[in-house]
Amino acid sequence: MNIVVCVKYVPDATADPRFESDNTVDRVGVDGLLSELDEYAVEQALQLKEGTEEEVTVTALTVGPEKAADAVRKALQMGADQGVHVQDEAIAGSDAIATSLVLAKAVEKIGSVDVVLCGMASTDGAMSVVPAMLAERLGLPQVTLGSRIERKENQLAVQRDGDTATEVVIGAMPLVASVTDQSGEARYPSFKGIMAAKKKPLENYTLADLGVDAGEVGLSVAWSAVEETTERPPRTAGEIVKDEDGSGATALVGFLASKKFI
Amino acid sequence: MSEVLVLVDHVDGAVRKPTYELLAIAKRLGEPSAVFIGGADKAEGAAADLAKFGAEKVYVVDHAEVKGYLVAPKAEVLQQVADAASPAAILIVSSAEGKEIAGRLAIKLGSGLITDAVDVDADGSTTQSVFAGNYTVKAKVTKGTPIITVKPNSASAEESAGAGTVEQFAATISDAAKAARIVASNPRQASGRPELAEAAIVVSGGRGTGGDFGAVEGLADALGAAVGASRAAVDSGWQPHALQIGQTGKTVSPQLYIANGISGAIQHRAGMQTSKTIVAVNKDEEAPIFELVDFGVVGDLHSVLPAATQEIEKRKS
Ligand SMILES: Cc1cc2nc3c(=O)[nH]c(=O)nc-3n(C[C@H](O)[C@H](O)[C@H](O)COP(=O)(O)OP(=O)(O)OC[C@H]3O[C@@H](n4cnc5c(N)ncnc54)[C@H](O)[C@@H]3O)c2cc1C
Ligand SMILES: Nc1ncnc2c1ncn2[C@@H]1O[C@H](COP(=O)(O)O)[C@@H](O)[C@H]1O
Numbered sequence: 339m340n341i342v343v344c345v346k347y348v349p350d351a352t353a354d355p356r357f358e359s360d361n362t363v364d365r366v367g368v369d370g371l372l373s374e375l376d377e378y379a380v381e382q383a384l385q386l387k388e389g390t391e392e393e394v395t396v397t398a399l400t401v402g403p404e405k406a407a408d409a410v411r412k413a414l415q416m417g418a419d420q421g422v423h424v425q426d427e428a429i430a431g432s433d434a435i436a437t438s439l440v441l442a443k444a445v446e447k448i449g450s451v452d453v454v455l456c457g458m459a460s461t462d463g464a465m466s467v468v469p470a471m472l473a474e475r476l477g478l479p480q481v482t483l484g485s486r487i488e489r490k491e492n493q494l495a496v497q498r499d500g501d502t503a504t505e506v507v508i509g510a511m512p513l514v515a516s517v518t519d520q521s522g523e524a525r526y527p528s529f530k531g532i533m534a535a536k537k538k539p540l541e542n543y544t545l546a547d548l549g550v551d552a553g554e555v556g557l558s559v560a561w562s563a564v565e566e567t568t569e570r571p572p573r574t575a576g577e578i579v580k581d582e583d584g585s586g587a588t589a590l591v592g593f594l595a596s597k598k599f600i
Numbered sequence: 601m602s603e604v605l606v607l608v609d610h611v612d613g614a615v616r617k618p619t620y621e622l623l624a625i626a627k628r629l630g631e632p633s634a635v636f637i638g639g640a641d642k643a644e645g646a647a648a649d650l651a652k653f654g655a656e657k658v659y660v661v662d663h664a665e666v667k668g669y670l671v672a673p674k675a676e677v678l679q680q681v682a683d684a685a686s687p688a689a690i691l692i693v694s695s696a697e698g699k700e701i702a703g704r705l706a707i708k709l710g711s712g713l714i715t716d717a718v719d720v721d722a723d724g725s726t727t728q729s730v731f732a733g734n735y736t737v738k739a740k741v742t743k744g745t746p747i748i749t750v751k752p753n754s755a756s757a758e759e760s761a762g763a764g765t766v767e768q769f770a771a772t773i774s775d776a777a778k779a780a781r782i783v784a785s786n787p788r789q790a791s792g793r794p795e796l797a798e799a800a801i802v803v804s805g806g807r808g809t810g811g812d813f814g815a816v817e818g819l820a821d822a823l824g825a826a827v828g829a830s831r832a833a834v835d836s837g838w839q840p841h842a843l844q845i846g847q848t849g850k851t852v853s854p855q856l857y858i859a860n861g862i863s864g865a866i867q868h869r870a871g872m873q874t875s876k877t878i879v880a881v882n883k884d885e886e887a888p889i890f891e892l893v894d895f896g897v898v899g900d901l902h903s904v905l906p907a908a909t910q911e912i913e914k915r916k917s
Contacts, residue, residue, distance in 0.1 A: 351732070458848065468703070475707060479779035483696055564737055568737075568738075573894075577896070586899040587897075589897065590881070599856050600915055
């Protein structure tokens with residue numbers, strides 16, 4: 339069985355992510371890492387591998403700048419078998435539509451893939467649309483946003499905790515799946531894993547390798563355009579009171595009444 | 601004037617409030633047409649409600665070939681309606697499902713997509729709030745039919761009668777779209793409280809509740825508010841995941857947000873930072889949540905909340 343895990347390199351959310359002058363996310367000047375939410379996908383890929391006697395290859399796939407190789411490396415340290423990094427000047431500034439195109443072409447090039455596993459959302463863009471777009475582009479069943487994932491012979495079943503109901507969704511492989519942060523803690527790389535990762539293959543693809551025209555991706559051909567980004571003004575400091583013998587409740591109710599909430 | 605398609609979000613024919621908000625936005629862009637995918641027996645009632653909030657036309661698509669499957673058939677339906685109607689834009693509620701439908705539709709139509717808009721202007725330019733609410737972004741679709749998913753509470757639902765002309769629409773669903781089947785469905789128990797994403801007031805609790813949400817729920821009910829929770833409270837099994845607020849839960853933007861026993865981690869802030877007024881009760885005066893508040897009480901929620909609830913009840917009577 340072949341599993342491809344899509345892992346994204348994102349700016350560290352605790353390091354004040356920001357925009358560049360062209361209104362794209364600054365992916366170079368801010369420290370980055372493997373999107374935390376994609377660690378859950380790597381974990382589930384490894385569990386699928388460990389849950390069967392079959393030969394399973396887990397490939398970590400990323401589309402991103404040079405430093406994005408770090409995201410693949412982290413996945414290799416956790417236990418993925420090999421990595422693929424699609425890197426090309428022309429990709430910079432791509433939106434989800436172009437990103438999903440490049441990912442789909444890379445999945446096709448990797449070949450005979452049974453499961454494409456994604457995170458629930460990238461921690462920077464947070465659109466939560468790439469997995470559905472990948473399923474659409476690849477013409478594969480989509481079993482996404484699983485809080486639990488289970489293999490049943492040639493099928494995968496995921497539990498999906500929706501707004502109004504919890505559902506079980508099932509599809510036959512090959513398919514595209516994504517998992518949420520409820521799917522189970524991701525493992526930390528062990529010392530052995532870190533050492534072993536250094537010897538694992540990491541392949542680089544360019545757009546030409548994938549047969550994607552540079553004119554189909556990147557900022558200039560994006561199907562939507564950011565016109566303006568504004569930093570939110572800091573909130574003005576509020577009033578803080580210490581509760582003493584019930585004074586806190588009285589002050590709180592007074593505040594709510596002054597704002598006409600009661 | 602061109603039609604603007606609004607995908608109706610409903611539970612068994614009962615239209616949910618965010619759809620009415622979308623109709624109000626659709627009116628800024630053109631002529632609102634609702635797309636109702638559901639049971640034939642529920643269509644008439646839903647169409648009447650949609651007309652009340654401004655739908656000029658209601659496309660009714662029978663859900664026989666849609667309901668047992670995940671998102672893909674709904675994207676096909678919208679594609680076919682869009683091909684027939686050539687709309688000026690397509691609006692979908694920004695839920696997990698809504699965004700997936702929108703994503704697939706964008707690829708099908710070769711159209712640009714904007715997700716999680718909190719406002720849409722008459723010229724189609726959108727406002728989004730990104731990076732945990734630290735930035736505001738103005739963007740516009742530049743290719744094809746703009747597909748925009750809009751967060752609940754981004755506009756007010758306004759009653760304004762539309763013609764509500766019902767048009768039966770026969771969609772064909774491909775076998776490929778039926779490849780992911782829903783084999784079990786457990787509806788969530790209604791709490792009797794307002795929906796989290798739609799509520800004007802949200803009262804939430806975290807690890808500091810120690811697992812007893814009684815005080816949080818008491819205050820919520822006195823204020824007619826929805827109850828929310830931090831991930832710590834959800835992970836502990838105190839509240840269902842559907843009530844989680846934050847990066848991997850719901851984003852809320854109510855008039856008033858009251859955080860109780862919640863420290864204010866960045867992932868939690870991501871889901872509530874754009875609330876109009878923020879209040880916190882926390883016994884640690886150093887808790888980062890206090891950096892955000894308009895009003896804060898340093899104290900034990902188990903005494904502050906019940907006392908406040910009692911005081912509110914007294915004032916109301
Ligand atoms: C990938 C990822 C995604 C995440 N997504 C989310 C998300 O969507 N939503 C979310 O909320 N978190 C999320 N988190 C978790 C987040 O980082 C925090 O761990 C979490 O928000 C903490 O919850 P808390 O504030 O309830 O608990 P704590 O941080 O433990 O804070 C408890 C607070 O309660 C106070 N307290 C204790 N007792 C009392 C009392 N009697 N009265 C008053 N105050 C009291 C304490 O002073 C403390 O400030 C995510 C984390 C990761 C890694
Ligand atoms: N550039 C990328 N490289 C690899 N995987 C990605 C990339 N962008 C998105 N993904 C995958 O798609 C998921 C959802 O991303 P998004 O739709 O951007 O929120 C992520 O969790 C990843 O698994």
